[in-house]
Amino acid sequence: MRELYSIPGCRIERVTRRSPAGTVIVVRPESSGARCPSCKASSDTPHSTYVRRPADLPAAGRSVQLQLHVRRFFCRNTKCARRTFAERLPGLLAPRARRTRRLATAQRAVGMTAGAEAGARLLPPLAMPTSPDTLLRLMHRAPLPALPTPRVLGVDDWALRKGRTYGSILVDLEAHRVVDLLPDRSASTVAAWLRHHPGVELITRDRSTEYARAATLGAPGAQQVADRWHLLLNVRQMVDRWLTGTHARLRALPEVVPGAESSSGRRHASFPRTRSEEHAGEESRARRVATYEEVRRLHRAGEPLLRISRTLRLARATVRKYARAEAFPERAVRVPGPSILDPFLEYLERRHAAGCENALVLWREIRARGFGGTSRQVHRWLQTRRTAPAGSTPLTRRGNAPNPSTPRPTGSLPSPKQLAWLCVQPQSALLPTEAATLARLEQDAEAARVVALARRFCEMVRERGVTRGAKPTSSCATFEQWLAEARTCGVRAVETFAQGLEHEGDAVRAALTTCWSNAQAEGQITKLKFLKRQMYGRVLMVTRKRGNLVMAERGP
Incomplete structure (x- = not known):
């Protein structure tokens, strides 16, 4: 039995069967004496x-419980504060522990691999049952291994509670593993770690x-490298800020007809609004105009943007947008997205051309062809195409029927955010309608300069042509030329x-001439978010164990 199941520092007296799935092993320490944990004096005089x-650890698929007979000894040192002490077995069991060290190591390994909840479900079939909270405590108590200092380090922030509590994640970019997690994202904390x-x-x-x-x-x-993705993000944000201020002026530019229509089978305008929707929209616009005028008045009076934000109880981004706008920033016309009605538009157009203006009849016909929507969608589609009022239209409203021959208002322009996204896209990736929208913007001389500079910067970042170990290319010279033009563009x-x-x-x-970026840190943050979501909203403390991210229960 000793060869099959050894117990460090103890001898086995007998083995009994506790239950069909459990075994009790009676053991006693082999030593004849022990040392006092306080004064370290030896004693062989037993007390009790x-x-x-x-x-x-389990044996042959059966859970094992030790029945360990521990002796107490008299301390012979008269100067020691202890009168008696219990012998300890550091190789087998920690003081006051309910599990052996080797069992705790095995359970911790399962928790590190599968997580607390999944590990607690996995351990009973392995004859090592425990609770998820115990696994969390075991993982939290595991000592951190000594990792070598990385040569190439990635630094980024991550949200423990988004908008409130942020930390810093440090990643070894050569070893592809997490080095450490810091409690905040301040310069002093990160600088102290680096020192x-x-x-x-x-x-x-x-x-x-x-x-x-x-x-x-x-x-x-150390050489600092700016992340290329953030450079592209910043140039898009810059274009977005400029477009926010000039959007009203750019809406007056004439439209440019695209060379080809890429989405002829879809709607290009939203359904007409009802009278109540139009009235609510007019009231909302009047409130926004009043707010815009008040922000402009306070800004011209010299009030800081932060104080205006607190006084009017507006978001700082809204105050900044209103303060920089040359005219009231109208809301962009919403371009309709894909609809379940789109596959049937061609059929509806044919039936309408044949003279059918009964929405229920059209709805029943396309429902037989597989349409799964309601008749209201067909009613709204037909509303702007009627040549005469419907039979159910009240007499008082028959004079307000829309005239299909009346041209629809033009001059709509995507929002500044959508336009900024188009400005930083490669020209080869643009649809004909998107290219026409940019061509419309470039009719304005200032807009043409901004779009050209933004497009050149994005191409410079994307096509830097640098690989690991390669010599720097002409990216720096191109960057210097771009910088000189941008500083004097007006x-x-x-x-x-x-x-x-x-x-x-x-x-x-360095970002334009080296292969390093912060992509690995972003990937580790994604893994960290996954670990947080595994706990179903529980309060967590995420720590780094052996180069991996693990979860631990946070104290009160």
């Missing part, structure tokens, strides 16, 4: 004996000024963006 019943871990040669980060300052303070000799938003790039020019140039 008591029994501990810890769980141990305690010298040897970092390259740091990738987003364009946060906190992380830039932390890298400068904690690792002044558009304030572009000039401000160029000044920010020039301020951290070394990090931007």
